[in-house]
Amino acid sequence: MSTVKQDTRLRDILGTSALRPDGVAKVMGSFSFSSDMWAENMLWGATLRSPHPYARIISIDTTAALLISGVSAVITAQDVPGKATYGLISADQPVFASEFVRYMGEPVAAVAADHPETCRRALAAIIVNYEVLTPVVDPELAMLATTEQIHPDGNLIRHQRIICGDPHISGNITVEGNYTIGMQDQAFLGLEAAMAFPDSGGNGVELHIATQWLHEDRGQIAACLKLPEDNVRLVLGGVGGAFGAREDISLQVHCCLLALRTGRPIKMQYSREESFFGHVHRHPAKIWMKHHATKEGKIVKVESRMVFDGGAYTSTSPAVLINGITHTQGPYQCDNAVVDGYAVRTNNPPCGAMRGFGVVQACFAHESQMDKLAQACGLSPVDVRLINAMHTGDKLITGQVMESVAPVERCIRETDAIPMPETLAPNANVLEFPGGSGRTADRHNIVRGIGWGVSMKNLMYSEGFDDYATARCTLSNGIASLKFATSEVGQGFVTLAPQIARSVLGVDDVVLETSDTQIGSAGSTSASRQTWMSGGAVDGACRLVRERLFEHVGKLHNIDPIRLMIEHTDVIDTIGTFRISVAEATQGITLSETFEHHHRKTEDLDANGQGNCHVAFAFVAHRAVVDVDVELGLVKVVQIATAQDVGRVLNPLSAIGQIEGGIAQGLGLAVMEEIIMDNGRVKNPSFTDYLLPTALDAPHVVAIMIEEAEPQAPLGAKGIGEPPCISVTPAIIAAIRAATGKALSRVPVRPQDICL
Amino acid sequence: MSESIGNEMYTLRINGQDRPVKDAWVGESLLYVLRERLELPGAKGACEQGECGSCTVLMDGDAVCSCLVMAATAIGADIVTVEGLIEKDPSMATTADVIASQITDVQQAFITEGGVQCGFCTPGLIVAVHHLLDKNSDPTELDVKESISGNICRCTGYGRIFAAVEAVVQVRKASR
Numbered sequence: 017m018s019t020v021k022q023d024t025r026l027r028d029i030l031g032t033s034a035l036r037p038d039g040v041a042k043v044m045g046s047f048s049f050s051s052d053m054w055a056e057n058m059l060w061g062a063t064l065r066s067p068h069p070y071a072r073i074i075s076i077d078t079t080a081a082l083l084i085s086g087v088s089a090v091i092t093a094q095d096v097p098g099k100a101t102y103g104l105i106s107a108d109q110p111v112f113a114s115e116f117v118r119y120m121g122e123p124v125a126a127v128a129a130d131h132p133e134t135c136r137r138a139l140a141a142i143i144v145n146y147e148v149l150t151p152v153v154d155p156e157l158a159m160l161a162t163t164e165q166i167h168p169d170g171n172l173i174r175h176q177r178i179i180c181g182d183p184h185i186s187g188n189i190t191v192e193g194n195y196t197i198g199m200q201d202q203a204f205l206g207l208e209a210a211m212a213f214p215d216s217g218g219n220g221v222e223l224h225i226a227t228q229w230l231h232e233d234r235g236q237i238a239a240c241l242k243l244p245e246d247n248v249r250l251v252l253g254g255v256g257g258a259f260g261a262r263e264d265i266s267l268q269v270h271c272c273l274l275a276l277r278t279g280r281p282i283k284m285q286y287s288r289e290e291s292f293f294g295h296v297h298r299h300p301a302k303i304w305m306k307h308h309a310t311k312e313g314k315i316v317k318v319e320s321r322m323v324f325d326g327g328a329y330t331s332t333s334p335a336v337l338i339n340g341i342t343h344t345q346g347p348y349q350c351d352n353a354v355v356d357g358y359a360v361r362t363n364n365p366p367c368g369a370m371r372g373f374g375v376v377q378a379c380f381a382h383e384s385q386m387d388k389l390a391q392a393c394g395l396s397p398v399d400v401r402l403i404n405a406m407h408t409g410d411k412l413i414t415g416q417v418m419e420s421v422a423p424v425e426r427c428i429r430e431t432d433a434i435p436m437p438e439t440l441a442p443n444a445n446v447l448e449f450p451g452g453s454g455r456t457a458d459r460h461n462i463v464r465g466i467g468w469g470v471s472m473k474n475l476m477y478s479e480g481f482d483d484y485a486t487a488r489c490t491l492s493n494g495i496a497s498l499k500f501a502t503s504e505v506g507q508g509f510v511t512l513a514p515q516i517a518r519s520v521l522g523v524d525d526v527v528l529e530t531s532d533t534q535i536g537s538a539g540s541t542s543a544s545r546q547t548w549m550s551g552g553a554v555d556g557a558c559r560l561v562r563e564r565l566f567e568h569v570g571k572l573h574n575i576d577p578i579r580l581m582i583e584h585t586d587v588i589d590t591i592g593t594f595r596i597s598v599a600e601a602t603q604g605i606t607l608s609e610t611f612e613h614h615h616r617k618t619e620d621l622d623a624n625g626q627g628n629c630h631v632a633f634a635f636v637a638h639r640a641v642v643d644v645d646v647e648l649g650l651v652k653v654v655q656i657a658t659a660q661d662v663g664r665v666l667n668p669l670s671a672i673g674q675i676e677g678g679i680a681q682g683l684g685l686a687v688m689e690e691i692i693m694d695n696g697r698v699k700n701p702s703f704t705d706y707l708l709p710t711a712l713d714a715p716h717v718v719a720i721m722i723e724e725a726e727p728q729a730p731l732g733a734k735g736i737g738e739p740p741c742i743s744v745t746p747a748i749i750a751a752i753r754a755a756t757g758k759a760l761s762r763v764p765v766r767p768q769d770i771c772l
Numbered sequence: 773m774s775e776s777i778g779n780e781m782y783t784l785r786i787n788g789q790d791r792p793v794k795d796a797w798v799g800e801s802l803l804y805v806l807r808e809r810l811e812l813p814g815a816k817g818a819c820e821q822g823e824c825g826s827c828t829v830l831m832d833g834d835a836v837c838s839c840l841v842m843a844a845t846a847i848g849a850d851i852v853t854v855e856g857l858i859e860k861d862p863s864m865a866t867t868a869d870v871i872a873s874q875i876t877d878v879q880q881a882f883i884t885e886g887g888v889q890c891g892f893c894t895p896g897l898i899v900a901v902h903h904l905l906d907k908n909s910d911p912t913e914l915d916v917k918e919s920i921s922g923n924i925c926r927c928t929g930y931g932r933i934f935a936a937v938e939a940v941v942q943v944r945k946a947s948r
């Protein structure tokens with residue numbers, strides 16, 4: 017082994033704050049988002065949507081629209097050549113509504129024209145005759161067999177129970193509550209946009225699209241177009257955030273259909289209002305939960321009934337439901353459980369994936385319960401959580417053994433040790449008050465509160481799904497190129513992948529090839545899975561190439577390849593003195609390998625909700641400090657302290673960005689973000705009425721990353737994307753409860769919930 | 773373009789150049805004209821309602837939402853987009869590729885401090901921060917927060933963006 021210690025810290029390897037390779041383009045405004053595309057001879061596409069939550073379509077007349085100068089095509093359900101429906105889990109959502117529209121905003125027709133304004137006029141000229149029906153909007157009613165079934169597949173999307181241990185056992189202390197979670201929107205900034213190029217013969221199409229999962233999209237699109245999958249090529253367009261909202265099909269099929277119909281490139285992009293109707297949202301949920309505990313505060317049993325409103329179509333509701341119910345216990349030991357979960361179809365907007373995926377809803381309930389339990393037992397919020405904290409090796413209520421590193425206690429203790437913020441200064445600027453510059457709070461009515469939230473989140477897909485990832489590494493002349501279909505949505509996989517290659521191969525120059533369907537699937541950029549899955553695939557491909565490199569060098573220099581290793585940017589002989597730079601060793605040769613990373617197998621749940629259904633878990637604790645104007649009901653989140661179980665930090669700068677960004681979204685759900693529904697109608701589909709956290713709402717975040725390498729994970733790192741947004745919401749609500757003494761059982765908390 | 777829609781013709785002054793706009797529809801926003809007619813896609817549309825700041829450009833030195841400005845009313849104004857920002861003091865740029873790409877200190881700080889994730893909000897924020905620091909070279913934390921509170925970022929939670937602005941302020945102060 018060489019004794020010369022090389023300074024490797026200057027290289028952008030794993031563990032460093034390597035910078036984004038797309039950073040320069042993004043700050044200069046030259047990065048190409050899918051909405052920035054332009055093509056010679058292109059047309060604009062646009063979608064006609066239902067104004068009613070539930071109606072029968074009597075007739076559609078497109079004659080007048082087709083007569084408008086500049087309009088090239090108008091298409092409806094009858095123009096879909098293949099499968100009429102699509103869907104991630106169940107293909108129950110029509111490409112265009114034909115008989116019924118089942119939610120406000122459901123697509124009915126699409127047009128292609130020479131200008132967005134021409135499109136708007138064409139849409140206005142399409143005459144749709146509706147027989148308006150009474151929408152079914154209450155999931156409790158919808159799931160009854162006596163209620164009108166609004167879809168041939170029925171209104172109950174999924175029911176699943178969990179029965180664990182002794183269902184009849186009780187404890188000295190019981191606490192219970194009913195909790196409501198509002199409908200949150202992912203509100204990515206980069207609106208849905210795509211460009212489709214038809215093949216010259218009309219037998220294929222190339223779609224540039226901002227999506228989370230190219231291959232899944234391709235399968236669904238090809239079926240609707242009635243084309244072989246090979247004739248549908250998807251290329252990742254620049255993605256402006258996703259957070260779950262790009263997992264389902266939105267404009268993909270429409271855009272391809274219009275391109276094939278007109279024989280010209282079609283550009284489609286949604287407005288913000290259309291985007292609210294064009295993608296799924298976070299499931300609103302109603303949760304009843306009851307905890308039985310000893311008088312010392314140790315949980316004996318948890319009971320719960322969860323109802324998730326899935327809206328009109330299935331999307332990922334069955335999986336969201338399973339995530340919700342299997343996280344009923346939270347990050348706490350619990351031997352006995354009775355849980356019933358329902359995902360229900362209604363005439364509300366379809367709901368599906370959003371960061372936290374079902375666990376956000378469950379966590380708001382279990383953390384509210386933990387505070388009730390603390391109060392009932394005379395414990396502090398910290399102590400009740402420490403007493404019950406889960407450890408590696410514990411059995412979950414599904415019977416699955418917690419095999420992941422589970423530093424729950426550490427998360428809580430390290431969060432607790434973070435210094436509290438200073439009290440609001442007597443001369444503080446009003447901008448620091450709850451309500452900021454808008455509705456200025458009265459200094460005398462401001463009360464400070466502190467609250468806690470702790471959570472557990474599964475990583476990767478569950479219930480037997482093999483969500484593998486593929487990557488190819490090619491090494492030549494000292495340059496590594498990486499090819500994968502992984503969607504970069506902003507999270508930073510494009511930063512991480514080269515870090516992996518540099519660490520494994522000892523190269524500095526890493527080229528990323530286009531992300532498209534010209535290689536195997538990478539699975540979805542969701543479920544906190546890409547660092548683990550695509551990271552594992554890149555790592556695997558690079559390691560295979562490294563083996564080939566060692567074989568090559570070994571043969572050439574007559575050294576057993578087993579003795580070779582990479583040190584800094586050289587191949588060295590661990591026993592002798594031989595050393596050659598990777599750049600030199602790869603002159604004139606090309607080594608290329610492809611690797612698929614699969615996580616371990618999981619199982620379906622049985623009728624009693626028992627089974628090893630999840631792959632792995634991550635944990636986090638949040639402590640919130642808030643100032644509340646108790647008269648006006650205004651809230652300012654002052655500080656969020658957090659310690660998160662990350663396995664291993666691969667890029668500190670990216671990691672803190674995920675943590676702070678997730679916290680802001682959890683804050684949004686706690687105090688401002690909600691899609692307001694009125695009998696199936698969305699009341700606030702705009703950024704004027706759907707409020708998002710701004711720079712003035714951002715709390716001071718103090719974050720600790722707990723590094724205990726996860727043995728199952730290829731790089732030792734757990735996914736870090738989702739945990740930050742989960743328990744921060746209940747922590748903030750608990751802090752508001754502490755400041756106001758109000759019970760507060762719904763999120764978001766509105767001013768009237770506090771001051772009335 | 774269909775005859776029914778556009779036949780306007782005018783000239784805008786953008787990033788120091790006169791840019792003719794042909795066959796336009798009079799209802800087009802400045803954002804649309806920049807992006808779709810003048811090959812300047814740096815300004816982004818994310819709400820087209822003046823709520824998100826992604827479309828921020830400078831008009832006669834003021835930061836405006838280009839989605840709210842009718843392009844035809846911007847005739848005669850001096851418009852600067854993110855593509856037109858230039859580093860006034862090249863010594864601020866520290867690395868070779870940065871100098872080569874004419875990146876500004878604000879742009880560089882957004883990269884090095886982690887202020888960019890998906891990057892959709894970034895061009896608007898870069899323009900807004902330049903505007904702030906041109907007017908106020910020593911802003912307080914609250915000044916910064918207030919001045920960019922019209923720019924929504926959904927990814928970062930703003931922490932790294934504050935760090936980027938702070939870094940620029942410190943470097944500019946030290947070099948004065």
Ligand code: FES
Nearest residue numbers: 818820822825839
């Ligand atoms: S697009 Fe102009 S402010 Fe949002």
Ligand code: FES
Nearest residue numbers: 890893925926927
């Ligand atoms: S970086 Fe994605 S919106 Fe700001």
